[in-house]
Amino acid sequence: MATSSIHRFRRTVAVAAIALGAVACGGGDTGTAGGGAAPGAPAGAAGEVGISGFKFVPADIEVAPGTTVTWTNQDETPHTVQDQGNDQFEESQELQQGGTFTFTYETPGSYPYICGIHPYMKGTVTVA
Numbered sequence: 001m002a003t004s005s006i007h008r009f010r011r012t013v014a015v016a017a018i019a020l021g022a023v024a025c026g027g028g029d030t031g032t033a034g035g036g037a038a039p040g041a042p043a044g045a046a047g048e049v050g051i052s053g054f055k056f057v058p059a060d061i062e063v064a065p066g067t068t069v070t071w072t073n074q075d076e077t078p079h080t081v082q083d084q085g086n087d088q089f090e091e092s093q094e095l096q097q098g099g100t101f102t103f104t105y106e107t108p109g110s111y112p113y114i115c116g117i118h119p120y121m122k123g124t125v126t127v128a
């Protein structure tokens, strides 16, 4: 008797989630006919600083008071963000590749910082 057929019925009900696509059009800006969909975060506008090639990119940014600045290390080499003389903060922990450090600047002023590991790496956050 070789025939032993076991029927296993596994019904996977695919839940058709009807995603109500909230099509949030970016709206207002006059679109330049650029073609490629560049992931367009305006440099520095949102307080984003990359760390790439042993440089802070962009090195100098200007933000409004209350802006949280995020540094993201894109290098394989660890870096830190170390405040220079304004006592805003001291030094981040070592940021591994992909690691981030955030700090919220409340008070208008000019805030230079360096990488504590590579002091030649310099940047400035201007809060205005």
Ligand SMILES: [Cu+2]
Pocket: 054, 078, 079, 080, 115, 116, 117, 118, 121
């Ligand atoms: Cu560094």
